[in-house]
Amino acid sequence: MLLVVWKDGRVTLRVWIDQDLCTGDGLCVDHSPAVFVLLDDGIAYVKEGALVHNDPGMAEGLAVVPAGLESDVVYAAEDCPGECIFIEGP
Secondary structure (H helix, E strand, O other): OOOEEOOOOOEEOEEEEOOOOOOOOOHHHHHOOOOEEEOOOOOEEEEEOOEEOOOOOHHHHOEEOOOOOHHHHHHHHHHOOOOOEEEEOO
16 A cells, blocks of 8 residues: 655545455445445445546546545455455555
8 A cells, every 4th residue: 555645744545446356345335435435236436526436447447535534445445355445646
């Protein structure tokens, strides 16, 4: 996992889901519903506000993690049974 810490102490993360590995358990949504969503196909995707990154998804669907939700996203990645959540720096 890559964390980028700015001079003012902010941590910026970006996250994406490999839908081929997603088991659809929804634990990510439990941890951070502001960042993750399960769609009708039963697979999790990341979102930024109202924009869901489901086309094309995967690494091209990289979403910026809102400030203050970084630890929730990290916990979601650690808890994911499919190990499909990937966290990157900017």
